[in-house]
Each structure stands twice: as structure tokens, then as C-alpha cells.
Amino acid sequence: MQHLLHLNKDRRLKRLIEQQTEHPAVKKQKDIVFYLCASIMSQQLSTKVANTLRQRFLDLFGGRAPTPEDILAIPPAALRSIGLSNAKVGYVLNVARFAVEQGLDYRKLNKMENEEVIAYLTQIKGVGRWTAEMLLMFGLGREDIFAIDDWGVQNAMIHLYKLDRTDKKAFREQLLKISGKWSPWRTYACLYLWRWKDNSPGNAVKKK
Numbered sequence: 001m002q003h004l005l006h007l008n009k010d011r012r013l014k015r016l017i018e019q020q021t022e023h024p025a026v027k028k029q030k031d032i033v034f035y036l037c038a039s040i041m042s043q044q045l046s047t048k049v050a051n052t053l054r055q056r057f058l059d060l061f062g063g064r065a066p067t068p069e070d071i072l073a074i075p076p077a078a079l080r081s082i083g084l085s086n087a088k089v090g091y092v093l094n095v096a097r098f099a100v101e102q103g104l105d106y107r108k109l110n111k112m113e114n115e116e117v118i119a120y121l122t123q124i125k126g127v128g129r130w131t132a133e134m135l136l137m138f139g140l141g142r143e144d145i146f147a148i149d150d151w152g153v154q155n156a157m158i159h160l161y162k163l164d165r166t167d168k169k170a171f172r173e174q175l176l177k178i179s180g181k182w183s184p185w186r187t188y189a190c191l192y193l194w195r196w197k198d199n200s201p202g203n204a205v206k207k208k
Helices: 002-007 011-018 032-042 047-059 068-073 076-081 086-101 106-110 114-121 129-138 151-161 168-180 186-194
Strands: none
Touching (some): 002 011, 151 168
């Protein structure tokens, strides 16, 4: 595996990688609307609660991933009834509305560069850079994304590289310097970092 050979050049990261019993893979999720809705619903929740919400959401539509039109047609009260806050209901509807008006087709996004995708998606109220980066990783399968604002990634790097986040500017510069050496496989590095104490996106504090 080419990415493994490259990442193992970082001795500290290599020690973390060697603790893994299996190696993560970057996969694609072509239903962009559902991915974004599920990501918004899971923000700042444990993996268990997020999975429950996701299933309740699917159950509203007969167990299948809804179209944007399906989401817009359902009463907001039904979305609140599954445990979504008023804010998250609004954000989910924003995603569906944007998909109808502007388009959230996998093929369209797949033709864009990373920063283009982020700029396009963050037009949607409720979708911030972190959520867009997660979609780049887990939706579009991009292999060189570094989620600098993810607390799981930050906590693992603080542990591995003995960093201090007191000075936020200096801390970010350190994160970028270290992660720069992992390119063009930074997504895989994040996957390994999330496995430190199961700091996965579902378990870490997230930023939109």
C-alpha cells in the first residue's frame, strides 16, 4: 500500500499505525444529499446516538435514503419528532433546498477541486468547512484532506507530537507543518489518528 509506505516515514505516526489490527480504506458515498443530512444530524453526538437518529430519519421515508424533494415535502414537525433540534431541522431542509435549486449531484462535485467543493457546499447554512471536508473524505473519496479543525485529529496529534494548543495560531501552524509531510495521503493519516482512543468523527467534538 503506497500510502502506508509514505506515512510510515513519520516515526511517531508509524507507532500509531503499528497498533492497528486492520488498515482503514477511503470509500465513496455517492448519495451526497443523504450524506450531508446524516453528517449534520450527527454533529456533537456520540456514534450510537447518531446512528439511531440516522435510522429514524430513514424510517420516515420507508427505510430508504430520501430525495431532496422527499425531505422538503415532509412536515418539519416530523423531523423534530425523531430527535432533531430546530436548528438541525432547518439545516437539513437547507441542504434539500440547495440540492433542488443549485444541485448536489455526485458527478458535478467530483469534477471540482477540493477548495471548490468546500466553497460550494459552505454556501448552505449549516454546512461549514468541517462538514465539507468530511464529505470530501467519505463522500468523494479524496485521499489528501487534512481536517485541521477536528478535535479528534487535534487530540491525537497533541498526544503523539506533544503539542500545546494554548497559542491557537502557533498550534495550527504546527498541525499544518506536521501534516504537510503526509501529503498526498493526509486522509489516511486522519483515519489512523481518529482510531487513537476511538476519536472517530462520530465520537469527537465536531465543528460544522
